[in-house]
Amino acid sequence: GENVEQHPSTLSVQEGDSAVIKCTYSDSASNYFPWYKQELGKGPQLIIDIRSNVGEKKDQRIAVTLNKTAKHFSLHITETQPEDSAVYFCAASFDNDMRFGAGTRLTVKP
Amino acid sequence: GAVVSQHPSRVICKSGTSVKIECRSLDFQATTMFWYRQFPKQSLMLMATSNEGSKATYEQGVEKDKFLINHASLTLSTLTVTSAHPEDSSFYICSAKYGYTFGSGTRLTVV
Numbered sequence: 001g002e003n004v005e006q007h008p009s010t011l012s013v014q015e016g017d018s019a020v021i022k023c024t025y026s027d028s029a030s031n032y033f034p035w036y037k038q039e040l041g042k043g044p045q046l047i048i049d050i051r052s053n054v055g056e057k058k059d060q061r062i063a064v065t066l067n068k069t070a071k072h073f074s075l076h077i078t079e080t081q082p083e084d085s086a087v088y089f090c091a092a093s094f095d096n097d098m099r100f101g102a103g104t105r106l107t108v109k110p
Numbered sequence: 111g112a113v114v115s116q117h118p119s120r121v122i123c124k125s126g127t128s129v130k131i132e133c134r135s136l137d138f139q140a141t142t143m144f145w146y147r148q149f150p151k152q153s154l155m156l157m158a159t160s161n162e163g164s165k166a167t168y169e170q171g172v173e174k175d176k177f178l179i180n181h182a183s184l185t186l187s188t189l190t191v192t193s194a195h196p197e198d199s200s201f202y203i204c205s206a207k208y209g210y211t212f213g214s215g216t217r218l219t220v221v
Binding site for chain 2: 045
């Protein structure tokens with residue numbers, strides 16, 4: 001089955017700096033890679049996703065890159081703000097099977 | 111966009127009782143829904159896949175008789191934790207295949 005590894009587990013940045021979270025996956029059949037933001041006591045919220053036929057996708061301050069050959073994908077947040085502080089999860093999916101990374105706790109210090 | 115409503119958001123129950131959690135797709139039909147469990151500071155662990163009109167598919171190690179799943183309509187899936195014990199205390203989250211939208215989660219505390 002799919003195995004998703006996520007690094008780092010914690011990340012602290014200064015407001016305005018960039019944050020990068022990286023994930024690797026094991027199953028080459030995975031073709032959908034979403035990123036979720038989870039705030040305390042709430043369900044995960046989809047913030048951006050990418051499919052295997054695309055190498056990069058950007059939405060305002062958030063971007064995701066995918067390297068299918070190396071089986072890794074990354075989340076980039078630019079101009080970070082305190083409200084970006086949360087736990088971020090990557091996931092890899094094929095058909096009905098979605099597996100999550102362990103999560104990254106991002107803290108943006110004002 | 112796709113919205114998944116989950117209720118209740120918090121529930122406290124006594125050991126030995128059963129608790130039902132509902133997950134509804136509000137603006138679309140969800141033939142497939144997923145139930146996850148999340149322990150503090152950990153990732154989401156898939157418990158089962160709920161299919162409308164058929165039996166749920168449980169992940170290895172998940173007791174199907176303890177975590178009863180019913181998906182009787184295209185907009186509603188329920189998870190019932192039967193004979194709850196303190197170790198069942200956790201955050202339970204549902205999601206729908208459409209856009210992989212998640213519910214807001216249910217914090218279950220068994221005392």
